[in-house]
Structure formats: C-alpha cells, structure tokens
Amino acid sequence: MAIKADSADELFPSLSKNLPSDEEVEITIIGPGYGESIILNIPGVGVGIIDSCQSRINDTNYVLPLEYLKYLYPDLDKISFLLLTHPHKDHYLGLDSILQYYRGNVQRVCWYAGHGTVELKKYLARERIAGYDKLEGFIPVLKAMEKAVAEGATGKKLTELTNVVMPTKVYTKNFGWVDTSILALSPSFDSERKYTEALFNSIAKTGEISVPIRDSALNRISVVLLIHFGQIKIVLGGDLEVELDEKIGWKRIYTCDEIPSINANIFKVSHHGSENGFYEPIWEELTKTHNTVGLIAPFDRTIEGLPTVEQIKVYQEVCDTIYITSSINNTDKLHRYYKKRIADQLRRDSSTWTVIDDGSAEVGYIRIWIKPDGEVSKIERSSNSIKL
Numbered sequence: 001m002a003i004k005a006d007s008a009d010e011l012f013p014s015l016s017k018n019l020p021s022d023e024e025v026e027i028t029i030i031g032p033g034y035g036e037s038i039i040l041n042i043p044g045v046g047v048g049i050i051d052s053c054q055s056r057i058n059d060t061n062y063v064l065p066l067e068y069l070k071y072l073y074p075d076l077d078k079i080s081f082l083l084l085t086h087p088h089k090d091h092y093l094g095l096d097s098i099l100q101y102y103r104g105n106v107q108r109v110c111w112y113a114g115h116g117t118v119e120l121k122k123y124l125a126r127e128r129i130a131g132y133d134k135l136e137g138f139i140p141v142l143k144a145m146e147k148a149v150a151e152g153a154t155g156k157k158l159t160e161l162t163n164v165v166m167p168t169k170v171y172t173k174n175f176g177w178v179d180t181s182i183l184a185l186s187p188s189f190d191s192e193r194k195y196t197e198a199l200f201n202s203i204a205k206t207g208e209i210s211v212p213i214r215d216s217a218l219n220r221i222s223v224v225l226l227i228h229f230g231q232i233k234i235v236l237g238g239d240l241e242v243e244l245d246e247k248i249g250w251k252r253i254y255t256c257d258e259i260p261s262i263n264a265n266i267f268k269v270s271h272h273g274s275e276n277g278f279y280e281p282i283w284e285e286l287t288k289t290h291n292t293v294g295l296i297a298p299f300d301r302t303i304e305g306l307p308t309v310e311q312i313k314v315y316q317e318v319c320d321t322i323y324i325t326s327s328i329n330n331t332d333k334l335h336r337y338y339k340k341r342i343a344d345q346l347r348r349d350s351s352t353w354t355v356i357d358d359g360s361a362e363v364g365y366i367r368i369w370i371k372p373d374g375e376v377s378k379i380e381r382s383s384n385s386i387k388l
Contacts, residue, residue, distance in 0.1 A: 010057055011067055011363045014382050019072070020369045023172035024377060025229050028367040029268060030064045031297025031325030035090040037065040038236060038268060042229055044170030044180060046080035046107075047073065050225070050236060052094040055363050063094030064363055066101055081108035081164055081182075084145070085238040086222040087138055088215070090299070096144035109148045112221045113159035113192045114199070158184040158223045159192060161258060170229075175372040178230035185259055186240055187221040190247040195221045216241065219271060220248060226262060230372030235262050235286065237270030242279045250279035263288045265374050272299035273307025273315065273324075283318040293376070294322040295366055316388055323379075324386040326364025 020026040026041040035053025042048070047069065054061045069076055079102050084092055099106060149155035156162065164182040171177050187195070198217040222238035243249045250270075253259055264286050271277030273296040286292050294315060299306040307315070307324070315322055364385050369378040381387070 011055065011062060011064070012071060012365070012382070013362050014380070015068075015071065015365070015367070016380060017072060020378075023174060024369045024371055025227075025232055025234075026367070026369050027234060027266060028068065028365055029295050029297055029325055030068065030363060030365045032064065032363045033298055033300040033326050035064075035093060036272075036297035036325075037091075039065055039068060040227065042080075042180065042182075042227070043172065044168065045165055045182070046078060047076060048081040048083065048164075048182075049079060049098060050083045051085055051091040052098060053090060054093045061094075063097045066094065066098050068365075077105055078102075079106040081110055082106050082148075083110040083158070083164065083223065083225075084112065084141070085236075086112050086218050088218055088239065089137070091239070092138060092141045096140045099144040099148050103148070104151060106148055106153050108156060108164065109145050109153045110156040110158050110164055110223075111145065112223050113157045113162075113187055114195050114221050158187075160184065160186055160188045160252075160256070164225065172230075172372055175230060178372045180229045181227075183226045183228070183260070185224040185226055185235075185253050185262070186238075186249070187223065188247055188252045188256075190245065191220045191249065191252070194248065216243075222270075224253065224270070226260065231374040232370055232372060233262070233264045233290075234266045234268075235264040236268040237277065238268075239271040239277070241271055241274075241276045250277075250282050254279065254281050254285065262286055263290055264292055265290050265370060265376075266293045266295065266368065267319075269294050269296045269307075269315065269322075271306070272297060273311055274299075275308075275311050275314075278311070278314060280318070287319060290374070291320045293368070294319040296322060296324045297364075298324055298326055312388065322388040323366045323381060324364075324388070325366055326382070327384050327386050 020041065023043055025043070028039045030037045030053065032053060032055050037052050038050040040048045040050070049065050053064050055064055082095065082098060084095060156164065158164065162184040164184060167179065167181040169177045170180050195217055198213055202213050219239040219241050222240045224238050224240050225236040227234040227236070241249050242251060246252065246255055262285055267286050269277065296307055362382055362384055364382045366385060367380040368376060370376050
C-alpha cells in the first residue's frame with residue numbers, strides 16, 4: 001500500500017531527505033522493536049535490501065524498507081539485490097510486497113542456502129494444520145522470490161564464500177579506483193546440512209503430530225555478510241549464533257582460513273544483541289584496528305527484551321560506540337517492562353548512554369554515511385534510538 005504523505009512523517013519524522021555523495025556508502029538499519037531491515041546504497045553497485053519488517057499505524061501495516069526507499073528515493077527504478085538472511089518472521093515480513101512494487105527491476109534475489117524448498121512448504125502446511133503457524137506468511141515470500149527469478153532476476157543461494165556482488169573496481173572522484181565486493185560468510189556446509197536434517201525430520205507423516213522447527217535451527221543458516229568498499233569493511237551479523245560445533249556459526253567464521261579479515265568499521269550485531277549471538281574472539285577480530293561502530297536492532301517479544309541490560313554491558317566492554325535503533329515502543333506491557341529496564345540503567349549510567357528523545361513511538365533507525373577511506377561523514381538516527 002502506498003504511504004500517505006502525512007504517514008511518512010509518522011514513520012520517519014527525523015529522517016532528512018539529504019542523500020549521500022556518489023562516493024559515499026550509505027547504510028541504514030531499521031529496527032522498530034520487532035523485525036529488522038538493512039538498506040545499503042553503494043557507489044557502483046546501487047541499492048540493496050537485506051531482510052524486511054513492518055510497522056502498524058492506524059490499522060495499516062507498512063513495509064518499512066519499502067516506505068523508506070519511496071520516501072528518500074521516489075525515482076528509484078532498480079534494486080541491485082534483495083536478500084533474505086534466514087526464514088524468521090521478523091526478517092521476512094514484507095519482502096513479497098517489495099518484490100511486487102519493484103517487479104522486473106530487482107537484479108538479484110538472494111537467500112540462505114538450504115535444500116528442501118518443497119519440504120519446507122510441506123512443513124509450513126502441516127504447521128498450519130497443527131495450529132502452530134510459526135512461519136505465517138512465508139509461502140507468499142517464497143513464491144514472490146521464485147516468481148522474480150522466473151521473470152529475469154538472478155537467483156542466488158548464499159553459503160560460505162558466495163559473492164552477492166562479484167568483486168569489482170569503482171571509480172571515485174576524490175579517492176580514485178576502489179575495490180568493492182559483497183561476500184557471504186555463512187552458512188557453512190555443516191550448518192546447511194544440520195538445518196536440512198532438522199527440516200526433513202520435522203515433517204510429520206499422516207497421523208503424526210507436527211513438531212515445530214526450533215528457532216536455533218533457523219538461526220543456524222543465517223547469512224552473515226562482509227561488505228568491502230575501499231578501506232570500508234561492514235559486517236552484517238544476521239541472527240547467527242554461537243554453537244559447540246566449530247564447523248557451525250560464529251566459531252566457523254572465526255576458524256575458517258579462507259574467510260578474509262573481518263576487522264570492521266561497522267558491525268550489525270547478531271541476533272538482536274542476544275547472549276548466544278556474542279562470541280568474544282569475533283569481537284577481538286572486528287575491533288583489532290578500528291573503533292568499530294556496533295548497531296543493534298532490538299527485539300521486544302520476550303519479557304526482558306533483547307538486548308538485556310546485562311548483555312549491553314558486555315558489548316560496552318568490547319566496543320567503543322553502540323547504537324540501538326529503538327528504545328522500544330511503550331504501547332504494551334512487554335514494551336513498558338523493557339523500556340523501564342533501559343531507563344533505570346540510563347539513570348545510573350547517564351554519562352555514557354544517550355537517548356535523543358526517550359518517549360517517541362516513531363520507527364527506530366540508524367543511518368550512516370561513510371567515505372572510502374573509512375571516515376564517517378554523517379550519522380542520523382531516530383529520536384527514540386539509543387547511543388551507548
């Protein structure tokens with residue numbers, strides 16, 4: 001649904017219409033409290049969308065990355081790539097609407113590796129019959145992606161060391177030729193295998209009870225991306241977690257010799273800043289020579305919310321600057337509980353934590369422009385975001 005002009009102000013009242021120069025990388029992470037989406041604008045590559053989420057205003061659901069692009073780039077006629085990191089509802093809601101809006105103008109449609117699309121559809125059907133419907137609305141997304149590929153988009157299943165965009169050189173006026181690439185660092189072969197086994201085993205035969213796939217099985221195949229442009233490195237952690245098996249998750253990324261250095265300027269913290277998404281050796285590599293900026297999209301569907309105050313303290317020990325996209329909408333009990341925990345901590349640590357306006361219900365986002373030499377030229381954020 002097209003957004004009304006007055007609704008754009010409700011969704012993104014802090015968003016300026018200024019655009020980056022033709023040699024700056026722009027990264028925007030949208031995180032309203034449930035769901036996340038990342039929008040990239042890379043010189044020589046174009047606009048890419050990673051995951052999608054929605055927000056409800058006046059009984060209307062708005063697809064946030066779509067409305068963001070329509071508001072800032074009304075004449076945009078091409079999407080370089082659309083990517084789904086993993087099949088969790090808070091990451092895929094609205095992807096089908098984006099593909100419909102830009103129908104015929106999405107160059108690459110990318111998703112996590114994992115065999116068994118037919119089996120997944122069978123599982124979803126069984127799940128609905130059993131009353132779980134954990135992945136509600138996912139079949140339209142699958143069909144929309146398949147349709148986009150059938151109509152000419154390049155389809156890519158992403159696994160370890162798969163290129164989303166092939167390495168190339170881009171000319172910039174002030175920095176000359178710069179190398180650029182977008183590389184998937186996960187899922188690994190073993191991650192894909194274990195996910196596939198869990199998927200097949202979850203499909204109930206006639207007369208049996210359908211058993212939902214565990215969240216950890218879906219996070220196991222989450223795509224992690226390394227974006228390289230000149231001296232810029234951006235790592236997007238998806239929802240990848242730490243597991244005992246060194247061939248899976250963050251341990252695999254850390255121990256795989258073929259994966260390039262992930263010493264990053266910007267890191268989208270994995271799994272909403274949860275404890276099981278944190279792996280200290282990875283953070284040591286991320287922050288080895290850079291003052292890495294950490295970005296977190298929170299999750300408000302648990303009693304404490306993610307990230308917890310305790311985990312935020314852990315991140316503060318390993319990262320100089322962290323932004324949380326939203327201090328959480330205060331419209332229900334869970335939100336108020338989470339917000340109170342954050343507010344209490346803010347009062348205790350007010351010298352290091354800053355909220356622009358702790359009380360806004362607007363869509364949370366962080367928007368960063370960065371030059372090829374790694375200099376951050378602009379950081380813009382919603383009024384309900386948090387800077388640690």
